[in-house]
Amino acid sequence: GAVVSQHPSWVICKSGTSVKIECRSLDFQATTMFWYRQFPKQSLMLMATSNEGSKATYEQGVEKDKFLINHASLTLSTLTVTSAHPEDSSFYICSARRQGVLTLYNEQFFGPGTRLTVL
């Protein structure tokens, strides 16, 4: 199967700092990448959809100025949490969609996630 990597796998930072998370599709091109967030014992919640070469589409309630997304190439998307606060502590997971013949059945492949802890 296709491989998606995320870096870093975990990060601890002080309140007020910015954290960048990278999501890479290692062996396929991903025109679309998705960023999810998961709080303990909660479901994955979509934060934003990232399309290569265009601005990301954010879900309702997600601040685009706080969660900066860049998808500059077909294999890399980055999420930057700016001025992180303790309530931003969560498990951030990206997924990459590989275009298939039947677009309705495009597969998504998940990265291993990044666990962010803001002190």
Add this chain to the structure above:
Amino acid sequence: RKEVEQDPGPFNVPEGATVAFNCTYSNSASQSFFWYRQDCRKEPKLLMSVYSSGNEDGRFTAQLNRASQYISLLIRDSKLSDSATYLCVVNGGSQGNLIFGKGTKLSVKP
């Protein structure tokens, strides 16, 4: 109504038991359906897609009822290694993104 709703769980079953998970979805226009498995502190991993005709993969059987907007997963002869959270997932967001249920936790005991 939540977009994807699942049995709340947790399900605690002995090895060898058969266990069934149910899921309903609200968007009748949804086209793709999946069951994912998520282990503690890990990313979700695709367990199986769900087709209208129903499909089986070893001990796992998935069923879809479009009229009722209902999806099920049956696990037969459960193993200790089946212990995980099972996520019902529907493709149907405006961006073609996946919509996740909250998950049902399964714990298989010896």
